[in-house]
Amino acid sequence: MLPILQVNPEDLPTYAIVCGDPRRAEVISRKLANVRELAFAREYRTFVGEYDGVQLAVVSHGVGSPGAAVCFEELIRGGVKTLIRVGTAGSYSADHPAGSLVVSTAAVRAEGLTHQLVPAGFPAVADFEITEALYVAALESEGIVKKGITVSLDAFFTGVVEVPHRQFKQAGAIAVEMEIAALFIIASLRGVRAGAILAIDGYADSDLADVYDPHTDVVDHAVEREINTALRAVFKLASV
Numbered sequence: 282m283l284p285i286l287q288v289n290p291e292d293l294p295t296y297a298i299v300c301g302d303p304r305r306a307e308v309i310s311r312k313l314a315n316v317r318e319l320a321f322a323r324e325y326r327t328f329v330g331e332y333d334g335v336q337l338a339v340v341s342h343g344v345g346s347p348g349a350a351v352c353f354e355e356l357i358r359g360g361v362k363t364l365i366r367v368g369t370a371g372s373y374s375a376d377h378p379a380g381s382l383v384v385s386t387a388a389v390r391a392e393g394l395t396h397q398l399v400p401a402g403f404p405a406v407a408d409f410e411i412t413e414a415l416y417v418a419a420l421e422s423e424g425i426v427k428k429g430i431t432v433s434l435d436a437f438f439t440g441v442v443e444v445p446h447r448q449f450k451q452a453g454a455i456a457v458e459m460e461i462a463a464l465f466i467i468a469s470l471r472g473v474r475a476g477a478i479l480a481i482d483g484y485a486d487s488d489l490a491d492v493y494d495p496h497t498d499v500v501d502h503a504v505e506r507e508i509n510t511a512l513r514a515v516f517k518l519a520s521v
């Protein structure tokens with residue numbers, strides 16, 4: 282039994298879609314055939330089922346890298362070889378506002394967890410095949426799709442220390458979220474592949490406390506679109 286997810290490794294397939302929100306995991310699970318909920322322990326809700334004949338798990342990892350890392354590590358210990366994060370993110374550009382999709386090609390390690398795992402200069406990079414499958418599948422849907430470098434932070438709300446959003450943006454990053462760096466570093470360390478797609482829910486460098494509202498139809502529609510994209514990507518990846 283995986284001690285924290287509370288899942289029996291024998292029940293896990295080799296593909297997994299992961300997301301922060303346990304409710305999103307349940308939404309994704311409703312798109313699967315022969316679905317079973319294996320566990321709901323802490324923030325980690327685990328379903329297994331089939332999409333177009335491909336067996337996959339859908340698991341929530343909560344908010345923030347340390348908790349998400351526990352989920353990724355246990356899934357990999359349980360036999361998962363392909364992990365796709367289906368998340369939300371803040372945008373750095375009016376070219377991709379709320380409702381857009383972003384496929385992460387690499388992540389800035391602006392968080393703490395990965396610095397306890399690998400040396401400072403080690404890159405957090407997505408798997409090429411997963412990234413390609415996600416991007417191609419996303420382009421088949423209606424709406425804006427971008428691919429590029431994303432930033433993984435620990436702090437969601439700001440304090441008195443300035444987060445260098447302007448520098449990240451000037452250096453080429455396109456969106457901000459919280460767990461992709463951990464996912465890509467852990468995948469590299471453990472010899473599995475990982476990718477990520479994000480629904481944009483606002484602007485990252487605004488005062489989030491005042492303006493952040495991820496509960497809009499535009500964001501809901503983008504989340505639905507990224508879920509369908511990720512499922513089609515899983516099917517494509519499993520078919521080659």
Ligand SMILES: O=P(O)(O)O[C@H]1O[C@H](CO)[C@@H](O)[C@H]1O
Nearest residue numbers: 300301302344368369458459
């Ligand atoms: O929508 P999820 O997958 O949770 O992703 C983003 O949303 C959470 C913050 O609201 C963080 O987990 C961040 O990475």
Ligand SMILES: O=c1cc[nH]c(=O)[nH]1
Nearest residue numbers: 369370371458459485
């Ligand atoms: O981490 C996150 C997630 C969604 N939107 C943001 O601005 N930041």
